[in-house]
Amino acid sequence: MTKKTTQPKILFGLDTFGDIPTDKDGKLMTHAAAIRQVVDEAVLADKLGIDVISVGEHHREDFSISSPETVLAGIATKTKNIKLASGVTVLSSDDPVRVFERFATVDALSSGRAQIILGRGSFTESFPLFGYDLKDYEILFEEKVALMAEVLKEKPVTWEGTTRAALNDADIYPKTESGRIHTSIGVGGSPQSVVRAAKYGFPLMLAVIGGSPDRFVPYVDLYQHAAKEFGTSSDEIGIHSPGFIADTDEQARRIAWPAHKTNFDRIGRSRGWPPITREHFDYEIDHGSLYIGSPETVAKKMAKTIKTLGVMRFDLVYGGGPMPAAAREHMIELYATKVIPRISELLAEKPDGKK
Amino acid sequence: MAKNNKPALGIIGAGKLGVTLTRLALKAGYTVYIAGSGVASKIELSTKVITPGAVAVTAKEAARRADIVILALPLGKYRTLPVDALHGKLVIDAMNYWWEIDGEDEALKNPASSTSELVQAFLPGSRVVKALSHMGYHHLHDEARPKDTPGRKAIAIAGNRVADTVTVAELVNDLGFDPVIIGNLASGKKLEPGNPAFGANVDAATLKTYL
Ligand SMILES: NC(=O)c1ccc[n+]([C@@H]2O[C@H](COP(=O)([O-])OP(=O)(O)OC[C@H]3O[C@@H](n4cnc5c(N)ncnc54)[C@H](OP(=O)(O)O)[C@@H]3O)[C@@H](O)[C@H]2O)c1
Numbered sequence: 001m002t003k004k005t006t007q008p009k010i011l012f013g014l015d016t017f018g019d020i021p022t023d024k025d026g027k028l029m030t031h032a033a034a035i036r037q038v039v040d041e042a043v044l045a046d047k048l049g050i051d052v053i054s055v056g057e058h059h060r061e062d063f064s065i066s067s068p069e070t071v072l073a074g075i076a077t078k079t080k081n082i083k084l085a086s087g088v089t090v091l092s093s094d095d096p097v098r099v100f101e102r103f104a105t106v107d108a109l110s111s112g113r114a115q116i117i118l119g120r121g122s123f124t125e126s127f128p129l130f131g132y133d134l135k136d137y138e139i140l141f142e143e144k145v146a147l148m149a150e151v152l153k154e155k156p157v158t159w160e161g162t163t164r165a166a167l168n169d170a171d172i173y174p175k176t177e178s179g180r181i182h183t184s185i186g187v188g189g190s191p192q193s194v195v196r197a198a199k200y201g202f203p204l205m206l207a208v209i210g211g212s213p214d215r216f217v218p219y220v221d222l223y224q225h226a227a228k229e230f231g232t233s234s235d236e237i238g239i240h241s242p243g244f245i246a247d248t249d250e251q252a253r254r255i256a257w258p259a260h261k262t263n264f265d266r267i268g269r270s271r272g273w274p275p276i277t278r279e280h281f282d283y284e285i286d287h288g289s290l291y292i293g294s295p296e297t298v299a300k301k302m303a304k305t306i307k308t309l310g311v312m313r314f315d316l317v318y319g320g321g322p323m324p325a326a327a328r329e330h331m332i333e334l335y336a337t338k339v340i341p342r343i344s345e346l347l348a349e350k351p352d353g354k355k
Numbered sequence: 356m357a358k359n360n361k362p363a364l365g366i367i368g369a370g371k372l373g374v375t376l377t378r379l380a381l382k383a384g385y386t387v388y389i390a391g392s393g394v395a396s397k398i399e400l401s402t403k404v405i406t407p408g409a410v411a412v413t414a415k416e417a418a419r420r421a422d423i424v425i426l427a428l429p430l431g432k433y434r435t436l437p438v439d440a441l442h443g444k445l446v447i448d449a450m451n452y453w454w455e456i457d458g459e460d461e462a463l464k465n466p467a468s469s470t471s472e473l474v475q476a477f478l479p480g481s482r483v484v485k486a487l488s489h490m491g492y493h494h495l496h497d498e499a500r501p502k503d504t505p506g507r508k509a510i511a512i513a514g515n516r517v518a519d520t521v522t523v524a525e526l527v528n529d530l531g532f533d534p535v536i537i538g539n540l541a542s543g544k545k546l547e548p549g550n551p552a553f554g555a556n557v558d559a560a561t562l563k564t565y566l
Binding site for chain 2: 122123137138188190219221
């Protein structure tokens, strides 16, 4: 792993699937209100100087966002600086040409702030919905990543494969002003996905949703080795992990626990794992990949991960489960005004603790 | 037999689980042959960087060269296993039916038997034992501990021949977990998704209460 001596600028982002928050009376919001809530939160994040907002793609009752770029378009015209990313775009069940068209449109609306994070997604509910067969899981992603890499060059594309119609010298519009939409690949723990990202020279986003982040150190190494072998660049690695911030550790756990449990158990029911215990939740906060606590606690934990993995970007997945909207907004304020500045301080410190 | 008189391991599936088990096995001093779905060269680089010391091979080669073979590929792909090369081998089935990967497969979703018995039926010349299937890969990675560590986590083992379950128990112990032998291969059903033991990351005493 390359340890850089001067600290380059780290990007800090927020990431959401559009979980349904609760309102002032503790009632679940509608899907539509949940989407407007995300737009408001992105506007707040932009005002406070947060670098990126990523919105995920899901097709389930518990998440409101199934069409990330439409939400990003809504955010685009109301914000100035914040980057607008998908997290992730489920490419296997989408069409790379249309993905490009939609993001290029967001890029136009936002004057160049659109970003794509491609992934396979940890849920596959989009497959039956859009008429894809899970048996083709591998080939769909492999082929579509290859086509996406071509389309992103913004030159006429000639392509042939098995998963969509061939393209013959097809030019795709609108063109972006910069000539390139920033596009990363999100990966979980599969080494071959890391190699694939390096092969196409896509920046890497590590999705670390449980367990100790240290175990991804070899994946960072792998990405760099693979990039060298393929002759692509490999300087951009980010991480995305779930978290929640409140004024105190106690408050943060008290608010996050029921929401997290609802979220986790609902997913668990469909996957056949038993309900999460409070012990496991606390363990993930203390030793794993839940960044939950006071600004100081979360800043320390994030700084440690950033150092250990040498990542350049950290997207904190916020608002998991039915959480009060006000608590989400307060979290964003704390993240921007307390956590991020504190992480910069911590990263500037020498190992012996001195400045 | 390979170095330290430990059996040589073959791991078929070089994804999250396969890589994690390879790491643990290398640490315990085993020789490991690891395979993905295709040619060895596809996983050579990742093997060299993530699990240095393991030998990247094809599935057939992993089966042929190993004494014990761990199945760490999607269950939906078990019919692609190299039946002949696995003949006579002790095979550890660590696979679960996962509809999000395997698709809606009626045979796997509602099998008359445990899924490990389906695998055993497909591999008539092999001795199949179910193990290393119920704990998430990140827990396997984070929780491995030396024997006799207080609170050491446990892995359940189900198989038809006592001698085989004991061999697997030794391996589980070497990897960093307390082995809990729960009964014959059919009893492996208790470890499948939807049952209390699925996902279990607990010590032996607690695991037994789930079974
Ligand atoms: N993830 C866990 O926490 C966990 C825990 C316990 C048990 N399991 C079980 O372990 C198995 C693998 O899960 P995973 O999470 O490790 O999945 P994964 O990360 O997607 O990895 C799957 C691996 O299997 C390989 N593979 C696919 N088809 C194959 C074939 N026909 N022959 C040989 N290898 C093949 C893939 O190789 P290519 O890349 O070349 O396709 C890949 O290396 C599943 O049955 C799962 O239920 C998983």
